[in-house]
Amino acid sequence: MKRRVSLGAARALTVCYLLLMTAAVVWPGAVPASRIHPFVLGLPFSFFWPALWVALSAPVLYLLDRVERRHRGR
Amino acid sequence: MQRWITIAGIIGLYLAATLVIGLLAGRRASHSVAGYVAADRSFGLLVMYFVTGATVFSSFAFLGGPGWAYSRGAAAFYILSYGALGMAPFYWMGPRAAALGRRHGFVTQAQLLRGRFPSRGLSALVALMSLVAFVPYVTIQIRGAGIVIEAVTDGHVPLWLGALVAYGIVIVYVLASGAMAVGWTNTFQGIFMVIIAWTLGLYLPHHLYGGVGAMFERIASVRPELLTPPGLTAAGEPWSWGAYSTFILVSAVGLMMWPHLFMKAFTARDDDTLRRTVILFPTFQLFLIPVFLIGFAGVLFPSSPGDPDFILPFMILRTHLPVLVVGLFCAGALSASMSTGDALLHAAASVVVEDGIGPFRTLSDGIQRALMRMVVIGVGAFAYVAALDDSSSLVQLLATAYGIISQLAPPIVAAMYWRRATTVGVVAGLVTGWATAGFFYLHPALRPFGMHEGVLGLLVHVPVLVGVSLATERQAPEHVEAFVGSLHDA
Numbered sequence: 001m002k003r004r005v006s007l008g009a010a011r012a013l014t015v016c017y018l019l020l021m022t023a024a025v026v027w028p029g030a031v032p033a034s035r036i037h038p039f040v041l042g043l044p045f046s047f048f049w050p051a052l053w054v055a056l057s058a059p060v061l062y063l064l065d066r067v068e069r070r071h072r073g074r
Numbered sequence: 075m076q077r078w079i080t081i082a083g084i085i086g087l088y089l090a091a092t093l094v095i096g097l098l099a100g101r102r103a104s105h106s107v108a109g110y111v112a113a114d115r116s117f118g119l120l121v122m123y124f125v126t127g128a129t130v131f132s133s134f135a136f137l138g139g140p141g142w143a144y145s146r147g148a149a150a151f152y153i154l155s156y157g158a159l160g161m162a163p164f165y166w167m168g169p170r171a172a173a174l175g176r177r178h179g180f181v182t183q184a185q186l187l188r189g190r191f192p193s194r195g196l197s198a199l200v201a202l203m204s205l206v207a208f209v210p211y212v213t214i215q216i217r218g219a220g221i222v223i224e225a226v227t228d229g230h231v232p233l234w235l236g237a238l239v240a241y242g243i244v245i246v247y248v249l250a251s252g253a254m255a256v257g258w259t260n261t262f263q264g265i266f267m268v269i270i271a272w273t274l275g276l277y278l279p280h281h282l283y284g285g286v287g288a289m290f291e292r293i294a295s296v297r298p299e300l301l302t303p304p305g306l307t308a309a310g311e312p313w314s315w316g317a318y319s320t321f322i323l324v325s326a327v328g329l330m331m332w333p334h335l336f337m338k339a340f341t342a343r344d345d346d347t348l349r350r351t352v353i354l355f356p357t358f359q360l361f362l363i364p365v366f367l368i369g370f371a372g373v374l375f376p377s378s379p380g381d382p383d384f385i386l387p388f389m390i391l392r393t394h395l396p397v398l399v400v401g402l403f404c405a406g407a408l409s410a411s412m413s414t415g416d417a418l419l420h421a422a423a424s425v426v427v428e429d430g431i432g433p434f435r436t437l438s439d440g441i442q443r444a445l446m447r448m449v450v451i452g453v454g455a456f457a458y459v460a461a462l463d464d465s466s467s468l469v470q471l472l473a474t475a476y477g478i479i480s481q482l483a484p485p486i487v488a489a490m491y492w493r494r495a496t497t498v499g500v501v502a503g504l505v506t507g508w509a510t511a512g513f514f515y516l517h518p519a520l521r522p523f524g525m526h527e528g529v530l531g532l533l534v535h536v537p538v539l540v541g542v543s544l545a546t547e548r549q550a551p552e553h554v555e556a557f558v559g560s561l562h563d564a
Contacts, residue, residue, distance in 0.1 A: 018162050022326070025155040026319035034148075034302045036294050042286035043363075044294065044301045046148055050155040051363055057158040058356040061165060065353055 010067035017060045021053045077397050078227040084401025085223065088266075088408065092259050093243050099258035100251020106439055115176070117341050121257050122351040124264030125417075126338060127358035130157065130329070132211075132414030133218030136267065136407050137386055139362060143369025144385040147300025149313050150366055156322045157359040160329030165352045169345035170490050171336070174557065183336045183486065184429035190489040190557045191497040194433040196504075200482065201430035203508065204333050207475040208422045209457055215415035216241050216461040222407040225387035226400055234462055240408055244416045245454050249447050253341055256416045263409030268361050270406030274390075274399075275364020278371040281393060286367060293373055300373060316523030324528035328480030334421035336486075423449040477511040477528035484532070484539050492543075493554045499543025507535030 023029040033049040040048040117125065135153065142150035171186060180186045184200040216237050223236025247255040276286070283289035294301055304318030330336055342348040372378070372385045379388040390403050423446035431437070431445065484503055488495035511531030514521050521530065548554075 014162075018159060022159055022323075025159075026322050027315035030303055030319070031315070034304075036290075036298060036301045039287055039290065042290065044290050046302050047151060047290075047363075047366070050151050051360065054154065054158045054356050054359055057162060058353060061162060061353040061356075064165070065349055068349075 005067055007067060007071045010064050014060060014064045017057070021057065024053055025050050077400075078230050080397045081226050081401045081404065082231060084398070085226075085404050085408070088401075088405035089240065089243055092262065092412065093247060095262050096243075096247025096255035096259045097250055099254040100247070115172075115341060115343060117257055117338075117347065118343055119347050119350050121261050122338070122342055122347050123354055123358065124261040125257050125341075126161075126335070126351050126355060127361075128260040128264030128267060128409065128413035129335060129338070129417045130414075131267065131358075131361070131410060133215050133407070133411040135362065135365060136271070136410035137218050137222070139365040140369030140372070140386045143366040144372045145306070145310075146308065146313070147297070147305040147373075148303040149305030149307075149318065150369065151303055151305070152318055152321045152325070154359070154362045154366070156325040156329065157362075158356040159322075160326040161352055161355045164330050164339070165349055167330070167486075167490065168339045168342075168348040168352065171339040172342060172345060172348060174490070175340045177556075181337070181340050182424055182428045183331075183333050183482065184425065187485055187489055187500070188429075188433065190554075191485070191495075191500050193497050193501060196497070196501055197429045197433045199501075199504065201425050203478050203481075204425050205422060205430075205453075207478040208333075208418055208425075209453065209460070211475055212415055212418045212422070212453060212457040213460045215411045215418065216457055219408055219411040219415075220461065222387055222404055222411075226391065226404045237458060237461055240412060241415065241454060241458060244412050244419065245450060248416050248420050248450055252446075253420060256420050257341065259416065260413040263413040264358075266402075266409040267406050267413075268358065270403055270409075271361045271364045271368075273364075274403060275367040278389065278393065279367055282371055282375075289367075289371060289374075293370060297373060300370075314524040316525050320524075320526035320529040324476050324480050324526045324532075327483045327532065328476045328528065331479050331482040331486065332421075333425050334417040337421055337424065419450050419454055422453045423447070474511070474515045474527065477515060477526065477531060478508065480528040481507040481511065481531055481535055484536050488539060488543075489557060491558060493551075493558050494543055494548055495539070496543045496546045496549060498546045499539050499541075502542040503535045503539030506538045507531040510534040 024033070030049070034046050036044045036046065038045055043051070139150060139153055142153065171180075174180060174186055174189070178185075178189050180189060184197045184204075187200060188194070188197040217233075219240040220233035220237030223231050223240070224233045227236075247259060279286045279289040283292060290301070299306065299312070304313040304315050307313045339348060342351070368386055368389070372389050375389060375392075377392070379385060386403075386407070390400055395403075426449045427437075427442055427445045432442070437445070481504055484507070485495075485500045488500060508531065510533075511527045514527035514530045518527075521527065
């Protein structure tokens with residue numbers, strides 16, 4: 001399934017993730033996440049929230065790279 | 075033996091190791107400008123990963139980060155939010171800039187701009203404004219190093235001496251070895267910073283409160299206002315969402331436009347190395363989590379330092395940590411300061427000579443390298459003197475540095491991706507962007523929603539760049555093709 005993801009789709013999905021992440025960490029997207037509870041991994045939710053988006057960006061870029069790499073290989 | 079002597083000994087060992095690494099690294103570089111500025115384009119993944127991480131995260135992150143979390147609470151989360159956003163577009167922009175660098179021989183950002191938009195004035199303007207942004211940034215790094223050394227040696231090594239020794243060493247290895255030394259010392263310093271931050275960040279909450287969760291439960295019951303963005307201002311008032319959000323945006327836009335970071339694209343061995351550096355960067359960035367934990371651990375501490383930036387050394391000295399840990403912490407803080415300071419000094423020299431003087435005078439390779447060394451010494455000495463001056467105006471200047479640097483983003487993007495951009499459009503955009511940012515910097519009360527002046531500058535800059543470009547004659551297609559077209563070079 002993943003093998004059929006086109007370069008354009010992979011790039012679009014990555015850009016979507018980055019735009020979503022931007023929206024999630026600034027006003028107004030960050031307002032609902034600006035809360036102390038629930039705690040996640042010992043961190044208040046407001047702290048965990050940006051950390052989660054940062055952490056997930058690495059696998060997103062890795063998946064993009066797999067598609068880009070296959071495309072360049074041709 | 076007295077504690078401070080042992081600590082000073084550990085710092086001495088660390089500084090000696092840095093100096094040796096810096097000097098040895100230079101023996102691998104060629105004696106050309108490409109060698110001095112771009113390390114002969116030779117950096118592999120390990121070096122690039124730590125160079126990028128250690129360069130991005132400076133004294134501001136290592137000392138300022140805990141200071142923000144301690145005094146302004148959740149406001150500090152803005153620092154966590156922008157890095158990955160700012161770095162990600164470099165997955166595409168980095169290799170493109172690198173390919174243009176290889177094809178046209180660029181080693182600085184302004185050379186790339188001037189390649190597409192032939193104007194010596196543009197090049198000199200970018201060099202001048204970069205220097206204006208650089209000086210306060212270097213000053214803060216030098217001051218950070220001096221503060222740490224003075225604090226952990228109980229004042230036996232005063233700020234002026236600590237800063238002089240630490241930055242004397244930086245200047246020696248930057249002078250001798252250029253980008254090669256910056257790369258290899260930053261690898262060493264980056265590893266140090268990450269290990270120290272995670273160790274202390276998990277140890278302190280555990281040692282003082284019995285765990286990270288327990289610490290935040292305590293803070294939530296006593297100071298809940300510290301745990302919800304946008305947090306507090308330096309004065310303890312609630313910060314505005316407008317300011318918090320635009321700080322993230324301007325930092326994300328400006329991050330990779332810092333000449334010392336952008337130029338890293340020209341130092342990578344190949345494009346895959348650059349791309350992998352971008353992919354892995356978020357893993358480095360997460361070291362801000364323990365950095366903030368250290369600051370939060372200080373919130374309920376019975377006594378407090380006068381200046382929030384001192385919270386880290388203050389706590390380190392009062393929690394009765396083993397002397398070895400204190401010494402290592404200090405080395406970590408110095409790593410953060412020196413790894414950014416060296417890159418800044420090196421980049422300032424490259425920018426002044428290559429972009430400020432180069433377009434106007436034809437200089438031999440040897441003279442260029444000699445001039446760069448003079449600029450390193452000049453900027454270093456100037457910043458050192460400024461660092462001894464205990465006034466807050468430099469912090470003010472630093473706050474606006476991102477306002478200046480973020481304005482470099484539209485021309486860089488236009489140079490590589492927009493066929494219709496023209497020289498007049500780019501210059502007009504830059505001038506109005508800087509003027510707008512400068513105006514709102516001087517008149518903070520007029521900023522709508524407390525927005526960062528850099529974002530306000532961009533809101534004027536981009537329409538002007540687009541409008542004036544469309545109103546002026548388009549560039550010759552074959553010229554544009556060399557920059558915007560597909561770059562399949564061997």
